[in-house]
Amino acid sequence: MNDSAPHRHGTATPPGANPLTVEVTRGQMVESRHRVSVAVCDPDGKVVRHWGDIERPVYARSSIKPLQALPLIESGAADAFGLSDAEIALACASHNGEKRHVDTVRAWLARIGLGQDALECGPQPPFHDRAAMARIDAGEDLASLYNNCSGKHSGFLTTAVHKSENPRGYIRLEHPVQQRVLGVLEQICGLDLGNAPKGIDGCGIPVMGIPLGNIAMAMARMADPDGLPDHRAAAAKRIVSAMMAEPFMIAGTNRFTTRMMTALKGRVALKGGAEGFHVAILPTLGLGVALKCDDGAGRAADATMAMVLAHLGVLTEAEQAELADVMFPTVENRARLAVGRVQRAADAPF
Amino acid sequence: MNDSAPHRHGTATPPGANPLTVEVTRGQMVESRHRVSVAVCDPDGKVVRHWGDIERPVYARSSIKPLQALPLIESGAADAFGLSDAEIALACASHNGEKRHVDTVRAWLARIGLGQDALECGPQPPFHDRAAMARIDAGEDLASLYNNCSGKHSGFLTTAVHKSENPRGYIRLEHPVQQRVLGVLEQICGLDLGNAPKGIDGCGIPVMGIPLGNIAMAMARMADPDGLPDHRAAAAKRIVSAMMAEPFMIAGTNRFTTRMMTALKGRVALKGGAEGFHVAILPTLGLGVALKCDDGAGRAADATMAMVLAHLGVLTEAEQAELADVMFPTVENRARLAVGRVQRAADAPF
Numbered sequence: 001m002n003d004s005a006p007h008r009h010g011t012a013t014p015p016g017a018n019p020l021t022v023e024v025t026r027g028q029m030v031e032s033r034h035r036v037s038v039a040v041c042d043p044d045g046k047v048v049r050h051w052g053d054i055e056r057p058v059y060a061r062s063s064i065k066p067l068q069a070l071p072l073i074e075s076g077a078a079d080a081f082g083l084s085d086a087e088i089a090l091a092c093a094s095h096n097g098e099k100r101h102v103d104t105v106r107a108w109l110a111r112i113g114l115g116q117d118a119l120e121c122g123p124q125p126p127f128h129d130r131a132a133m134a135r136i137d138a139g140e141d142l143a144s145l146y147n148n149c150s151g152k153h154s155g156f157l158t159t160a161v162h163k164s165e166n167p168r169g170y171i172r173l174e175h176p177v178q179q180r181v182l183g184v185l186e187q188i189c190g191l192d193l194g195n196a197p198k199g200i201d202g203c204g205i206p207v208m209g210i211p212l213g214n215i216a217m218a219m220a221r222m223a224d225p226d227g228l229p230d231h232r233a234a235a236a237k238r239i240v241s242a243m244m245a246e247p248f249m250i251a252g253t254n255r256f257t258t259r260m261m262t263a264l265k266g267r268v269a270l271k272g273g274a275e276g277f278h279v280a281i282l283p284t285l286g287l288g289v290a291l292k293c294d295d296g297a298g299r300a301a302d303a304t305m306a307m308v309l310a311h312l313g314v315l316t317e318a319e320q321a322e323l324a325d326v327m328f329p330t331v332e333n334r335a336r337l338a339v340g341r342v343q344r345a346a347d348a349p350f
Numbered sequence: 351m352n353d354s355a356p357h358r359h360g361t362a363t364p365p366g367a368n369p370l371t372v373e374v375t376r377g378q379m380v381e382s383r384h385r386v387s388v389a390v391c392d393p394d395g396k397v398v399r400h401w402g403d404i405e406r407p408v409y410a411r412s413s414i415k416p417l418q419a420l421p422l423i424e425s426g427a428a429d430a431f432g433l434s435d436a437e438i439a440l441a442c443a444s445h446n447g448e449k450r451h452v453d454t455v456r457a458w459l460a461r462i463g464l465g466q467d468a469l470e471c472g473p474q475p476p477f478h479d480r481a482a483m484a485r486i487d488a489g490e491d492l493a494s495l496y497n498n499c500s501g502k503h504s505g506f507l508t509t510a511v512h513k514s515e516n517p518r519g520y521i522r523l524e525h526p527v528q529q530r531v532l533g534v535l536e537q538i539c540g541l542d543l544g545n546a547p548k549g550i551d552g553c554g555i556p557v558m559g560i561p562l563g564n565i566a567m568a569m570a571r572m573a574d575p576d577g578l579p580d581h582r583a584a585a586a587k588r589i590v591s592a593m594m595a596e597p598f599m600i601a602g603t604n605r606f607t608t609r610m611m612t613a614l615k616g617r618v619a620l621k622g623g624a625e626g627f628h629v630a631i632l633p634t635l636g637l638g639v640a641l642k643c644d645d646g647a648g649r650a651a652d653a654t655m656a657m658v659l660a661h662l663g664v665l666t667e668a669e670q671a672e673l674a675d676v677m678f679p680t681v682e683n684r685a686r687l688a689v690g691r692v693q694r695a696a697d698a699p700f
Contacts, residue, residue: 024625024646025549026409026557026625027547027548027549027550027557028547028548028549028559029407029409029547029549029559031408031409031549031625032625032626032643032644032645033644033645034645057379058381059376059379059381120685121684121685122683122684122685122686123685124684197377197379198377198378199375199376199377199378199379199381199689200376200377200687201683201689202684202689203683203684204683204684204685204687207376207377209378209379275374275381276382293382294382294383294645295382295383295384295385295644295645295647296374296381296382296647297645297646297647300645333472333550333551333552333553333554334471334472334473334474334497334552334553335471335472335473335554336472337550337554339550339551339552340549
């Protein structure tokens with residue numbers, strides 16, 4: 001295994017020259033355009049395909065969640081508390097805050113002896129549940145459960161409780177929970193992250209700037225973990241298997257990742273992230289994909305991931321036709337009339 | 351007056367090479383980047399400044415509303431129904447659906463003898479008013495009033511009623527309401543729009559692809575209308591004056607346009623549009639500005655407009671400091687912690 005930066009084909013693309021991959025039409029013309037960089041790597045760090053700059057550090061945001069869940073399994077916490085596939089999938093999720101998501105998180109927290117007040121992810125209005133929104137408006141403090149990251153945070157808390165650590169402040173880089181995550185990221189991404197650019201994620205935890213190629217390599221190691229230490233390989237397999245078994249828990253109704261993973265069951269674990277990030281773990285190919293939209297648009301990240309999966313042969317042509325509405329969604333106006341489309345850019349390189 | 355396409359300084363910029371103007375940071379690094387094209391024109395079509403491609407047709411979306419309001423004044427409808435500055439401003443608005451917006455639209459419609467069922471703009475959830483959202487959920491049909499375009503549509507209806515036209519179908523290109531708008535756009539943009547690329551806007555009305563330079567020229571003609579036919583010049587002055595007098599009506603609480611126009615009263619009428627559009631009408635300089643973010647991001651359109659206004663000397667340095675929070679907003683996480691910033695890109699050309 002090569003723990004240094006991934007090898008590259010060809011020369012580095014200058015920053016800002018990432019390819020146009022997705023365009024959004026309205027009526028007779030293209031209205032908006034998106035540039036995306038893409039890395040497809042194998043577990044040894046070989047770059048199998050790349051388009052655009054894959055060396056510049058980027059924040060993978062919520063796409064990193066499957067890696068952040070590794071300590072939950074490796075520590076023995078998941079076994080100690082008998083976590084189900086649904087709960088492990090939620091630890092990797094950016095969920096909609098639908099009833100099943102919230103009920104599962106609430107019951108899980110109760111099992112580790114904590115309430116939602118232990119969550120440090122901050123509140124998020126439950127747009128998919130206006131009844132709950134009204135209860136929150138009326139003063140009921142539910143909002144942290146509805147945060148799309150509440151499963152990941154429950155995973156962090158579960159590890160802390162299992163290790164008999166004070167969970168308070170578990171979102172801070174200094175806390176053992178985040179230090180374990182940092183160690184995992186350094187090993188699986190093949191990088192010393194001590195000097196990596198750092199920031200704070202939407203849910204309060206640290207984010208690290210990591211080159212796109214290294215993130216793709218890490219996802220390839222999740223897809224084909226045989227080169228990882230035994231305990232990490234077993235944890236990776238369990239996480240990827242749970243994600244693929246419970247696609248609803250990863251996102252929810254009508255979400256791209258849930259729709260795609262449901263249709264392609266067993267072939268891909270997908271995870272989107274804020275600001276136009278997306279990763280794919282491809283166990284049948286033993287590859288990982290990471291992509292970032294320059295401008296942060298989720299619509300372009302989703303469509304580009306669909307295009308990359310098609311390019312790699314993960315979807316059949318029949319599946320592409322069946323999934324067209326989620327791969328390349330219609331743009332609707334307020335009266336729900338179809339007025340445009342998200343589509344492959346005319347000069348997209350794949 | 352030059353009714354052909356605007357003159358250009360220098361050569362056309364190839365599509366896709368529009369300058370990076372805005373970047374969004376998180377912690378220690380830039381997370382996302384936006385490219386924007388900008389045209390600053392005078393009423394004769396001279397391009398005073400330009401960055402990027404200003405010849406490619408673009409949809410100005412809601413930024414075109416001040417021009418679409420011209421027939422409301424020119425037809426005599428505004429006088430016949432005694433429209434206030436607040437109502438004329440609402441005809442040019444993309445409002446928040448706050449109480450004052452909705453109450454004003456409701457009372458205006460009542461004055462022309464119509465109810466909200468005459469609005470063909472489609473529903474829009476009133477995110478700023480959860481009590482109203484709950485009433486809509488309970489079956490009360492309020493949602494068209496809350497549509498951010500309900501003022502513009504009320505203006506269309508007012509003109510139709512004044513002209514004794516059947517208002518039904520007023521959103522269709524064939525209807526006299528839209529034909530009058532088309533005629534105004536052709537004259538003030540200096541273009542035959544018969545073959546322009548067309549589409550349907552979010553609120554159901556036609557949108558036309560028009561080069562950015564021509565839109566900037568049209569806004570300059572609103573800023574300095576002395577070269578327009580008398581009735582149009584008078585209508586332009588009344589619209590710009592109403593917009594500047596009632597900045598709350600144009601958008602609402604905490605919105606960029608409302609904050610900027612309130613602070614710069616009498617110096618600028620601003621109007622944003624969907625998919626990263628923005629225009630400025632600058633009566634003290636006799637200039638118009640139009641800009642479009644390649645990827646459709648409103649955050650980049652707002653910040654770039656602020657930068658252009660600063661570049662043109664419309665804002666003093668003291669005002670830039672005072673308005674920094676709206677020109678270059680903080681990125682907050684769910685716990686409301688400041689974790690990043692929208693800022694001028696390192697290599698922005700202005």
